[in-house]
Amino acid sequence: MNRRDLDWDLYRTFLAVLRAGSLSAAARDLDIAQPTVARHIESLEAALGLQLFVRSPRGLLPSETALELRPYAEGLAATAAALLRTASGQGGEVRGTVRVSASEIVGVEVLPPILADLHRRHPALVIELALSNTVEDLLRREADIAVRMVEPAQGALVARKVGRIPLGLHAREDYLQRRGMPASLDDLAQHSLIGFDRPTPAIRSLVREVPGFDRVRFALRADSDLAQLAAIRAGFGIGACQLPLAARDPQLRPVLPDVFALELGVWVVCHENLRATPRCAAVFDGLVAGLATYVRNRGDL
Structure with a gap:
């Protein structure tokens, strides 16, 4: 050989x-x-x-x-995986496999009901959901469609901006009853903060204008957004999460909403060569519609 x-x-x-x-x-x-x-x-x-x-x-x-x-x-x-996905979806029917990349939070907390609706309407459609906070390379076909929180720069991609998701500090009600509600960013120094371990460029740009929310002050550091959200829900302390997600949980209370008010842009992205295929078109349009509802209705899908 x-x-x-x-x-x-x-x-x-x-x-x-x-x-x-x-x-x-x-x-x-x-x-x-x-x-x-x-x-x-x-x-x-x-x-x-x-x-x-x-x-x-x-x-x-x-x-x-x-x-x-x-x-x-x-x-x-x-x-090879992209070849098989493409072959599985040949023909005019919405069928075959579509690989979708999304962040942990979006993939676990937001997409399941959207994907369930897609599957009800297109039972021959198979979804591969890749959860990662890194940006999947659509040009190399590591995914067919991606939900991204940063605007793509590659020219060969078709991107639809869905909207902006507001972020805010939240804590469970019983935590605030024990420790008190902070009245300013300076008061955060007296609280158990939940946040990132290794800041990405996106995180740096988001928290640059909030000096009180700094890694050195965090009592719990995790690069998993799911772990941070779970800690907030468990009453560990104060952390940042999407307002639509916080609105679903009656135990969570906003903290300093007038001071800590950030937004994440949301884009649905697909390679231009796949946008017109029935399987990818159905998933792309379904994600855009479902995520737009999530943003508009504060998380109620």
């Missing part, structure tokens, strides 16, 4: 071992035998003339070469 004849299965197995960290775990993920995984790795290493993994007490450690090859293997995997 030479480099030009390499089977895609070898790259797929290579990526599975990279992600899983062992032959046995990769075999379970791929639903194939462990000796087959080992044979694939040996064949790939022999064809490339390179060592890809080193055995250690902690499992298989990727070599520097393997780490350099990883993004290309991930690109192949994304392309």
Whole structure:
């Protein structure tokens, strides 16, 4: 076997071992035998003339070469998945698979009823929901459609701005009864604050004008928005969340609404080559309509 004849299965197995960290775990993920995984790795290493993994007490450690090859293997995997999704949706009927990328909060708290309505109207439609606070690369087809909180800059994408979601500080009522309602940003120093651990550029731009809401003051730091929301709901302290979500919970109370008032833009984005396909058009339009209702009705879908 030479480099030009390499089977895609070898790259797929290579990526599975990279992600899983062992032959046995990769075999379970791929639903194939462990000796087959080992044979694939040996064949790939022999064809490339390179060592890809080193055995250690902690499992298989990727070599520097393997780490350099990883993004290309991930690109192949994304392309293969996109090929299957595209093939599944051929024809005029709304059918096949659509991969949707969204942040944790939107994917868990906002999208389920929207997707349920889409499935009722189009039962042959299959949705893959990828939850991540990173921006999925639509140009590489890691997702077909994305719900983004930042405006896309790539020219090959079709984007529809749905609106703006207001953010505010909130705390559970019993927490405020114990600790008191802060009257100013300075008073936040006397409270248990919930916030981010590692600020992203989007977070920095949002909180730049709120000096009292700073990482060094947080009593709980989490990069998971879901974890922050759960902590607010549990009565841990004061944290920022979307006003439509807070409006659903009768136990949550706004804190300093006249001082801490931020907004997140919301866009539904799709690659221009997919916008006209029946499956993607149905999901794109359904997401736009559902998210517009969420923004307009303060979370009541």
